Amino acid sequence: MKLRSRHAFVLSVFALGLLACGCGNSDSMGLFPTGPEGDLSRITTCNEKLSSAHSGRPSDEDCIEYAFSRRVLRLKHINTAFNCCPEIEAGVTVRADTIFIGEHESMGGCHCLCLYDLEYEIRGLKPGTYRVIVAQEYLIETDEPLEFTIDLKASPSGVYCVQRDHYPWGS
Secondary structure (H helix, E strand, O other): OOHHHHHHHHHHHHHHHHHHHOOOOEOOOOOOEOOOEEEEEEEOOOOHHHHHHHHOOOOOEEEEEEEEEOOEEEEEEEEEEEEOOEEEEEEEEEEOOEEEEEEEEEEEOOOOEEEEEEEEEEEOOOOOEEEEEEEOOOOOOOOOOEEEEEEOOOOOEEEEEEEOOOOOOOO
8 A cells, every 4th residue: 555545544444434423422421431542641742762761662563551440541652754844634433332533644844754652641441352453554555553452451552563674664
């Protein structure tokens, strides 16, 4: 999948996640959400070659670290790629047993890419097994998607990584 179609895919997955979460996720009056809610809580500055110093992960790994406690799931996306001068938009939706994370760059003003760490928090999540799907930019056709299953009852914390062998990872 070329970058342009990957970009369309990222937006599609994010939109589908938002649409899926819009149904049946509020009280009878529609005023107060009753299901899990998630959002982006932190973005680091460009990791450059300091990634391993910040997170303990080499720059050729694209990872999600997770920790679950008291119905709150904290996710840290380590080494996600964006423009060096980005306007990052990201969001989380939860529908049934699937957690969608959509990461998008609305504007990139520089002629370079950087690795960033994005942190998310999902509140009101029940212990259980979930499929995590991360839609991100700058992947190429041969890249393994960042998708995995977590069992929060059996392993309330852990990490999942995929190798990346092209710019900006590992460079």
